[in-house]
């Protein structure tokens with residue numbers, strides 16, 4: 301761990317993110333000895349709490365949300381380093397009080413754990429009292445998601461933040477990049493000589509990415525009804541995973557090089573014409589199921605909502621490596637299984653040799669990256685079934701994280717906090733990468749806004765989405781992998 305002191309200021313510290321994810325992550329980092337020796341935590345929110353009341357509140361949160369067993373002395377150590385400031389984050393006077401409290405803290409990491417509408421105003425307030433100045437130490441600002449709600453708003457937010465903060469000070473979170481299994485995609489591709497030579501259109505038929513949830517919108521109706529699956533999942537998390545699976549190798553493992561390759565990839569996503577949006581993008585909304593409410597019956601959701609809870613799409617990447625290779629992305633709520641799986645579908649072996657045998661229907665090899673909740677990699681191939689005739693059967697080789705490594709369960713935010721403290725920007729989204737993601741889905745948003753869905757709800761709870769999603773892939777003579 302870096303020996304440099306660090307003060308982490310959580311702005312919006314009485315909220316859900318802090319209690320469910322940030323505090324358990326900090327505790328896990330403390331347990332593993334990954335927090336600096338001189339670490340301070342300041343929570344700031346409107347609630348009128350004393351330091352002691354805040355610490356008690358955090359104790360309750362940890363009781364409920366800690367992801368692993370921990371040593372009580374590590375929790376005590378974290379608590380002793382914790383302070384609280386009650387104040388309005390948009391009030392210049394209250395931000396000045398924060399600045400006073402930070403006097404003598406050379407390095408400060410601000411975490412915007414507030415609603416997105418406050419990202420710009422709070423960043424401005426911090427800068428107005430000089431808290432963006434790196435004289436005598438570093439200052440960094442972690443910005444939560446969602447980052448904008450379309451291309452224009454993302455560009456405006458970037459411009460507003462960059463007016464007072466250098467890009468190197470801005471850490472835009474995409475928590476999927478904190479997942480070990482997502483980072484392992486880079487290790488798998490670039491630390492093994494075997495796969496990269498076949499990682500292109502000559503050997504790969506197509507790629508699929510499914511991120512499925514069994515739950516509905518739960519308590520997030522207010523946010524979700526203005527957002528939908530395309531903005532909530534595709535533009536950010538799914539494109540980030542797509543970039544890792546498809547980008548060119550960077551020259552070094554430094555942040556700049558990796559982000560440059562990601563930028564190249566995401567900006568090469570084919571811009572869909574309105575006609576392609578209608579043909580290649582399917583939207584869905586779940587209806588009622590066995591004693592489960594439909595989306596329109598959920599709390600805070602408009603009774604006539606046309607917000608999508610499901611998207612399936614075919615994307616293409618306009619570059620030399622991937623010309624002609626479709627990338628099928630699918631995500632949704634109330635699907636049969638909670639899972640996130642990236643699969644590479646290789647071209648089949650020539651079947652000529654097998655035409656007169658019982659094994660004439662060769663199945664192409666598939667390489668699966670299980671992102672969550674299973675964590676591992678799986679390669680399927682054809683094997684001979686024991687016996688006198690040449691029967692083939694698909695078998696799998698599997699690497700499981702759980703079996704290979706001893707890993708304590710985390711929240712996924714540990715690596716991100718650790719990296720932000722160390723100043724490693726690799727896993728955070730750069731301004732141009734975020735905008736490139738929005739640029740790729742903007743044509744879909746435009747068509748959907750002009751042509752609201754007339755057939756919602758169009759899939760039932762527990763199914764794999766609307767029938768059109770199957771048609772989308774079958775028209776290309778392929779099938780969804782339903783893991």
Ligand SMILES: NC(=O)c1ccc[n+]([C@@H]2O[C@H](COP(=O)([O-])OP(=O)(O)OC[C@H]3O[C@@H](n4cnc5c(N)ncnc54)[C@H](OP(=O)(O)O)[C@@H]3O)[C@@H](O)[C@H]2O)c1
Nearest residue numbers: 312314315316317345346388389390413414415416444445
């Ligand atoms: N919760 C999650 O699991 C999760 C996951 C991923 C990303 N995020 C993102 O993280 C951010 C925070 O989410 P959240 O769920 O923690 O929201 P939240 O529960 O609403 O918490 C927001 C916090 O900010 C405080 N706050 C709001 N306006 C303030 C002001 N003017 N001055 C001082 N404090 C103020 C709130 O205090 P009051 O209640 O007193 O106003 C509350 O403590 C959002 O951008 C969200 O999209 C959340």
